[in-house]
Amino acid sequence: VSEAIWEYPVRMRRSEPLSREVIVHAAMAYVDEHDLGTLSTRGLAAQLGVTPMALYRYVRNKDELLDAVVEELLARIRLPRRSGTDWRRWLEAIAQSLRRLFVEHPVAISAFARGPVTTPTARRRLEQSVEMLTAAGFTPDEAVKAYAAVHTYTVGFSTLEATRRSNANPRDLAVPVAELDSLHVSIHQFVSDDQFTYGLRALLSGLTPSASV
Amino acid sequence: VSEAIWEYPVRMRRSEPLSREVIVHAAMAYVDEHDLGTLSTRGLAAQLGVTPMALYRYVRNKDELLDAVVEELLARIRLPRRSGTDWRRWLEAIAQSLRRLFVEHPVAISAFARGPVTTPTARRRLEQSVEMLTAAGFTPDEAVKAYAAVHTYTVGFSTLEATRRSNANPRDLAVPVAELDSLHVSIHQFVSDDQFTYGLRALLSGLTPSASV
DNA sequence: ACCTGAACACCGTTCAAGT
């Protein structure tokens, strides 16, 4: 299950002084290359050329360290330029840009899986969306539901995509029939750029302000 | 020094003989009460009144044990009765029934998070769906995409729902503004029965065979 | 055949001590 991740022969010979920033930075470097789940305090300490407990001067515990890493990951999210008043185009743009972040930095998904995201960017994303939707005739309540639907679809899709992509899934090999031959369906079709866009557009075209009915 | 035997609550005093079935059964009992992630071979062995290595006679390793548990979890999924030819009603029914399973047995989500599910039930679910959709004018390819969209939405939603529900999320408390006061939006609204159904129906009404356009 | 003891290579974390 777990391979040898850190080259334990200590590299970083303590040139830089230890600090919260240095620790989080090292954790980020690791997490970008590997995974949030395999990050260990001991491995991190070794990489920094220090005993595990040295870290505890700067972070209360592993959970706090993980939260710090997650914050850093979330800071990478940027809102696309807002142009025009086509709310469907806007919702599609933010959904696509969020997914692109997830594809490029799969570890960012863990940030969303850990709990609700309430960073400034996340809030501005919601606020701008609600603005456009209410302008289009949605009630505020409907607007939030519509936004939530798109957001959940995007994060949910990306979450499943990540597990299917990641590290040579054993079940694909173990189960002899990953395809339904009669239909020429591969389970891999379930997650792809096309499939994401297909579902997203279906969802978007199904969203309409009740007033317009 | 190391003779400190941790006092596990060794209940089961080895009345039953050990077997693969007994082990998986015990793992299921644990997993229903606790979580798939906290299951340990050592704990399980202790619960069975046996040393950890006794298990290795019946399961190759922890991963194989986990797979066995997952299979058992998936066996709980039942297809709803198929009545009529309304494909939207059918897709909503299988989505709702799948989510209900997830709500009642949150641990079943891990089964889907571990990788693609290709059990007989999962395949029959897909096949029946494709049948109805093609009858309604979808091409086989479209039918699979439509099914996949609904399936991914359901599993994705449930995954996020589980992390938000579970064990008193710290971020809710840590982040002072979990609500956008101006909008009276709580992040909790994002996952609810209503929200699930709202998004599902939007998605369903957005799905149409291209031939009908 | 079925299980155990001892060990190895890990984890997160605490506490007292060293500089």
Next chain:
DNA sequence: ACCTGAACACCGTTCAAGT
């Protein structure tokens, strides 16, 4: 103030030995 050593309570797993 900043870090270390030793320890505690865990992990999954292997290998040789006991019955």
